[in-house]
Amino acid sequence: MYYTINDNTYYVRTIGEGEPLVMLHGFTGASTTWKDVIEYLSGYRLVLIDLPGHGQTEINNLTDMRQACVELNQLFLEIGLKQFNLLGYSMGGRMSLVYTSMYPETVSSLILVGASPGLQGADRNKRKEQDEKLANFIIESGMESFVDYWESLSLFKTQLNLSIEKRNEIRAERLSQQAEGLALSLRTMGTGHQPNLWPDLAKINPPVLLIVGEFDEKFVKINEEMVKNLRNAKMDIVDETGHAVYVESPRIFGKIVSRFLNHT
Secondary structure, eight states, rough: OOOEEEEEEEEEEEEESSSEEEEEEEOOOGGGGGGTGGGGGTTOOOOOOOOOSTHHHHHHHHHHHHHHHHHHHHHHHHHTOOOEEEETTHHHHHHHHHHHHHOOGGEEEEEEEEEOOOHHHHHHHHHHHHHHHHHHHHHHOHHHHHHHHHHTGGGGGGGGGSHHHHHHHHHHHTTTHHHHHHHHHHHHHSSSEEEOGGGGGGOSSOOOOOEEEETOOHHHHHHHHHHHHSEEEEEEEEEOOOSOOHHHHHHHHHHHHHHHHHTT
């Protein structure tokens, strides 16, 4: 279904019945990205959203991640979600963390997959410049050249172990995006534009589960620091898995998420 919030139209898929679990995908993903884990999350009402710049969501006006979170909150109210579990992967995880910091009373529990609380100082400015260069590259070179580059990143090297069918499926999802949409996402919700939430982690009240893949070394280190700063958090490292845990180990991912939700 489509929901118009201010000048923007968000695409939302709802699957199943039960306690609500909102799921926010990563950069170059969409609501379809979760299809391999849906069967392992039966018993929950899954609310899958195409984030700004992705999938079937149409954005005409967006300034930053906080505005996107304000609109998500309006969207949830329109859907009838006053309180829910929130799960986000990578970009969607960063957005979930910002959203929870803004609307803590709406989040029953928070699950972050390969996410971070942002950057500080010079690192943040440097990342803004990198995000802008990548946005320009996408617009100037087109989606196929960008996807070739994106797939070559060390962040996704473990996906080479997936079947050719699965890799083609992931590539097709990436290629289905619009260049202008991805550029907008980088310029408004990229890591360099994300608010630095490191100082605010201790204020996050809901139970938090941090999920990272064993081979995703950068994010293992980040999440080890996060779990020390959060008030009520646990961390689960999935063996022999990279950044996109839900893609590489969907059954294990589903079990970890279900176990956490059943005990919170």
